[in-house]
Amino acid sequence: MIIRDGRVIDPANGRDEVVDLAIAEGRIAEKSNDAEVIDASGLIVAPGLIDMHVHLREPGFSHKETIASGARAAAAGGFTTIVCMPNTSPAADNPATIAWIKDRAAESACVNVLPTGAISKNIAGEELAPIGSLGDVGVVAITDDGKCIQNHELMRRAVEYARMVGLPVLDHCQDYNLAGNGVVNEGYWSTLLGLPGWPAAGEEAIVARNILLAELCDHHIHCQHVSAAGSVRLIREARSRGVKISGEVCPHHIALTDEAIQNFDTNYKMNPPLRSQKDVDAILEGIADGTLSILASDHAPHAAFEKEVEFDQAPFGIVGLETELGLFIDLLVHKHRKIDIVRLIEMFTVEPAKLLKLDAGTLSLGAKADATLIDPELEWTAKIDNFQSNSRNSPFDGWKLKGRAVRTIVNGKTVWQLA
Amino acid sequence: MNERWTRKDLLGLRELSIDEINFILETADAFKQVGAREIKKVPALRGKTLVNFFVEPSTRTRTSFELAAFRLSADVINITASGSSLTKGETLKDTAKNLEALHADILVLRHSSAGAPQFLAERLKSSVINAGDGAHEHPTQGLLDAYTIREKRGKIDNLHVVIIGDILFSRVARSNIFCLTKLGARVTLVGPSTLVPRDFEKLGVTVSHKIDNVLPDADVVNLLRIQHERQRKEYFPGTGEYTRLFGLTKARAKMLKPDCLVMHPGPINRGVEIDSEVADGSRSVILDQVTNGLAVRMAVLYLCGGIAT
Numbered sequence: 001m002i003i004r005d006g007r008v009i010d011p012a013n014g015r016d017e018v019v020d021l022a023i024a025e026g027r028i029a030e031k032s033n034d035a036e037v038i039d040a041s042g043l044i045v046a047p048g049l050i051d052m053h054v055h056l057r058e059p060g061f062s063h064k065e066t067i068a069s070g071a072r073a074a075a076a077g078g079f080t081t082i083v084c085m086p087n088t089s090p091a092a093d094n095p096a097t098i099a100w101i102k103d104r105a106a107e108s109a110c111v112n113v114l115p116t117g118a119i120s121k122n123i124a125g126e127e128l129a130p131i132g133s134l135g136d137v138g139v140v141a142i143t144d145d146g147k148c149i150q151n152h153e154l155m156r157r158a159v160e161y162a163r164m165v166g167l168p169v170l171d172h173c174q175d176y177n178l179a180g181n182g183v184v185n186e187g188y189w190s191t192l193l194g195l196p197g198w199p200a201a202g203e204e205a206i207v208a209r210n211i212l213l214a215e216l217c218d219h220h221i222h223c224q225h226v227s228a229a230g231s232v233r234l235i236r237e238a239r240s241r242g243v244k245i246s247g248e249v250c251p252h253h254i255a256l257t258d259e260a261i262q263n264f265d266t267n268y269k270m271n272p273p274l275r276s277q278k279d280v281d282a283i284l285e286g287i288a289d290g291t292l293s294i295l296a297s298d299h300a301p302h303a304a305f306e307k308e309v310e311f312d313q314a315p316f317g318i319v320g321l322e323t324e325l326g327l328f329i330d331l332l333v334h335k336h337r338k339i340d341i342v343r344l345i346e347m348f349t350v351e352p353a354k355l356l357k358l359d360a361g362t363l364s365l366g367a368k369a370d371a372t373l374i375d376p377e378l379e380w381t382a383k384i385d386n387f388q389s390n391s392r393n394s395p396f397d398g399w400k401l402k403g404r405a406v407r408t409i410v411n412g413k414t415v416w417q418l419a
Numbered sequence: 420m421n422e423r424w425t426r427k428d429l430l431g432l433r434e435l436s437i438d439e440i441n442f443i444l445e446t447a448d449a450f451k452q453v454g455a456r457e458i459k460k461v462p463a464l465r466g467k468t469l470v471n472f473f474v475e476p477s478t479r480t481r482t483s484f485e486l487a488a489f490r491l492s493a494d495v496i497n498i499t500a501s502g503s504s505l506t507k508g509e510t511l512k513d514t515a516k517n518l519e520a521l522h523a524d525i526l527v528l529r530h531s532s533a534g535a536p537q538f539l540a541e542r543l544k545s546s547v548i549n550a551g552d553g554a555h556e557h558p559t560q561g562l563l564d565a566y567t568i569r570e571k572r573g574k575i576d577n578l579h580v581v582i583i584g585d586i587l588f589s590r591v592a593r594s595n596i597f598c599l600t601k602l603g604a605r606v607t608l609v610g611p612s613t614l615v616p617r618d619f620e621k622l623g624v625t626v627s628h629k630i631d632n633v634l635p636d637a638d639v640v641n642l643l644r645i646q647h648e649r650q651r652k653e654y655f656p657g658t659g660e661y662t663r664l665f666g667l668t669k670a671r672a673k674m675l676k677p678d679c680l681v682m683h684p685g686p687i688n689r690g691v692e693i694d695s696e697v698a699d700g701s702r703s704v705i706l707d708q709v710t711n712g713l714a715v716r717m718a719v720l721y722l723c724g725g726i727a728t
Contacts, residue, residue: 191618192433194533194554194593264534309510310532312553 001412002032006040006373010047011346012353012362021045023369026412030365038414040373043406044341047363048080048112048370049348051321052356053145053170053224053248053296056082056113058104059097060089065301065390067101070321071109072388073299075416077321078405080370081112081360082299083352086123087146093118093129095137102138110415111408112360112370114140116170119158125149128158135165140356143170145224146271148206150176156213163219168355170222171210173231174272178202183312185258185273193262195311198273200228207231211238211245220244222355225298227253227272229282236291246355248294249287251320251327254280256395264311267395270300271316288338293351295344297324301391319389323382323396325374329403333376341376369412376403427726428540428547429719431556432597440598444566446718447711453490454714463721464493464525470518471497473529473550474505479685480550480559483709484527487716493525493724515539525724528552546723554588559719560684561594563712565602567704568639570711571680576603581633583609583665584643584692587616591643591684596622607633610665613654630665634674641682642667642692658691665692672697680704 001023009016021040022032051074057065065073067084074082084101086092092101098115105113117134119142121127131142142162148171149155155171162169179202184190186197203226210221211234226232226247235247252270257277260268268274286292300317307314325348332338339347353361360370382399384392407417423442432440453461469488473481481497488495498518500506505514511530518526525546528536533553540547551557569575580599586592586608596619599606606624608615620626627633634640645661655661662668667681672694675681681693681702689695698705 186618188618188621191616192593192622194552194556194588194590196554264537305510308512310530310538311534312532 001034001036001038003038003040003045003371006043006045008045008363009342009345010363011342012047012350013364016342021363023412026369028363028365028367028369038407042375044374044376046345046372046374047349047361048410049078049325049372050081050352050358050361051079051297051299051324052083052294052352054082054084054299054321055087055301056084057301058088059100063303067104067113068108069388069390070299071111071113073321074111075408076388078325078372078374078408079111079321080372080408080410081114081358083114083116083140083356085143085145086116086118091118091123092116093121093123095133098134098137098139111410116141116143118142119144119169120149120154123147125151125154128161131161131167132165135167139167140358141168141170145170145172148172148174148176152209156216159213159217159219159221163217168220168222170224171206172224173203173206173210175202175205178205183269183273184261185275187258187276189258189261195261200230200275200279203228203272204230204234207234211243214244218244220246220355222246222248222294224248225250225253225272226283226292227275227279229279232282232286232291236286239291246294247286247292248296249283249292250296250298251324252318252395254283254331255327260395266307266309266311266314267318267393269311269314269316270318284336284338287332293347294355295328295347297321301389302393304392307393319387319391319394322387322389323394326380326382326401326404327396329376330401334402369409371409372405373407374403375406378402378404378406380404424722425726427723429558429723430536430540430547430549432558432561432594433556437601440562440565440601443562443715443718443722444569446722447566447714450717451711451714460490460492462492464488464491464724467493467524467724468522469493469495469525469527469720470523471495471527472518473498474500475529475531477529477551480529483712484550484716487713487720491717491720511535511539512542515543519543519545525720546726548719548723551590553590555590556594557590558594559712559716560591561598562719563708563715564595564641564682565598566711566715567682567708568680571704572638575599577605578638579605579607579636580639580641581607581609581637582641582643583630583667585614585645586610586619586643587614588646589643595641596624600624609633611655630671631674634671637675637679639680639682640667640675643684644686644688645692662691667693667697669694669696672700675702682708684708
């Protein structure tokens with residue numbers, strides 16, 4: 001395969017030039033002998049994008065999503081590698097379940113699926129999962145995502161143990177006492193609507209805890225889906241001192257504020273919740289100055305019948321894989337001009353690859369031929385009816401966006417292209 | 420029916436215009452007169468079916484709606500949470516769709532989740548009347564409180580209304596705030612800082628934690644029950660300290676202006692938020708609120724029920 005006349009952006013090698021890219025035998029090559037030519041003029045040729053925060057729901061919740069359907073959604077969103085969270089049923093807290101996920105992915109997924117393992121048994125936050133064994137079967141990180149270990153001592157030992165095994169720790173930052181039964185950001189809208197509030201301090205307290213433990217254990221903790229201004233401030237200060245801490249941003253936390261909840265539409269209910277404009281502004285600044293280095297979707301599929309209930313009883317979360325890249329390009333590159341497209345690609349490739357020690361995220365000669373073709377100027381409308389995902393729980397239906405993936409290549413083969 | 424009323428549902432008072440609120444109150448005037456007649460029944464909703472759907476327990480509000488519906492000649496059935504399919508795992512949407520399939524014209528909903536009435540109203544052709552949703556709104560309570568103030572004081576504009584108690588968890592407080600500020604009253608909220616957080620100031624009211632500074636200037640005091648059974652211990656140290664700091668005791672009642680109204684949506688915890696002598700005293704209009712609630716609910720059922728057809 002030859003990808004012709006595209007703007008090849010490969011941040012890992014500091015490369016940004018209009019050039020042909022050859023793929024042979026599933027690898028980036030000097031030349032290709034087969035006849036397939038892809039015209040990429042006017043397009044960006046990026047290393048295959050990585051989304052390191054995705055819920056694929058299998059095993060246990062295949063009515064929401066399967067590994068196959070989630071992978072198709074990823075491909076349609078421009079992602080060649082996705083990292084799936086362990087809160088399945090059974091939880092991915094043991095080598096057998098990880099092996100099952102990997103087998104299932106090998107037989108049914110059109111993109112690379114990399115599992116994470118749980119930190120604690122059954123994600124109950126009480127005793128450590130067999131982290132070493134999980135590492136042996138190839139998890140790329142450990143996390144109790146969806147839950148948060150409240151016992152600081154247990155978390156400290158988990159981080160110390162993960163350091164020995166060489167796995168980064170990803171954390172969903174939520175202090176259960178402060179968050180209480182909150183379902184939306186505590187502030188004006190929770191006051192007006194009488195919905196239980198979940199204050200930003202409930203996230204910030206755990207981000208601060210994680211900074212202290214990352215220092216104590218000299219090991220990396222990654223704070224997932226950062227939603228609060230105070231979290232950004234804490235991470236910025238810690239990183240300036242060289243602490244091994246990082247933060248991740250989801251598109252909904254910069255696209256929306258808690259004002260969106262006013263009609264009790266459960267497609268605006270996620271955890272952490274949509275916060276205030278002040279928080280959105282702080283996250284945008286955090287992206288601009290490098291404090292927040294990872295972009296991810298927190299793709300969280302739920303069936304319509306599960307979401308179509310009373311607001312406080314609905315499950316948290318929205319699907320994101322198929323709107324994520326469009327939202328980030330539209331908001332970060334075009335609308336707010338916080339970063340350029342090169343940095344955006346870096347945040348979806350080099351940054352997660354470095355954090356998770358992945359052999360991915362570059363177009364170096366000899367690298368695995370995963371690539372995403374992006375049209376950063378293409379105007380399109382997000383439509384849930386066109387989703388590849390099994391679920392439709394998105395607040396972005398009908399949004400007009402600028403920029404999206406037009407072709408996704410995994411292992412040298414096109415797995416999806418824009419019709 | 421009338422160009423002043425076009426809504427099939429009453430979900431809250433925040434979204435109502437001043438004219439819509441006044442129109443309900445004026446309609447209630449007419450129904451209040453009906454209640455004083457020997458024959459208290461009118462045929463306004465004859466042939467219509469009203470379902471009192473109470474997913475959260477209530478006696479007072481349910482009875483008031485039931486009586487209001489009887490007086491309007493509607494057929495009434497009552498469904499409570501324990502007797503409904505919700506306890507068998509059926510969703511609220513399915514239960515409501517089933518009621519609609521039985522041609523229920525008006526659904527009066529009491530629910531522990533904020534937004535539940537709006538959720539149903541968007542999905543049903545029937546009228547949905549909010550009889551209290553979580554800590555969100557209790558619009559007929561807000562209306563009957565406004566009606567009572569207007570009846571006793573002749574106006575609402577420029578009056579100083581003080582609402583005392585557990586504001587954070589109170590749907591009555593929110594409906595009162597939305598309604599009374601629209602009608603021109605000055606509203607002050609009083610209670611412990613944990614139950615009256617500063618965020619409420621953004622709703623256009625004043626927050627105070629010193630009841631003795633506020634009472635002498637009040638035209639109306641509306642006391643809310645301290646719902647100690649629902650609250651976690653961390654919100655306040657106990658009812659003893661609550662009474663000491665915020666109770667409308669006999670001694671404090673002496674600070675009130677002679678024509679100040681004392682209101683309470685009930686049920687009263689005598690000796691906690693209000694002393695017995697004050698609840699039963701000359702300023703108390705607590706039982707007038709109950710009577711007016713009937714007229715206001717008749718007005719709401721009549722107006723919304725007329726739109727649904």
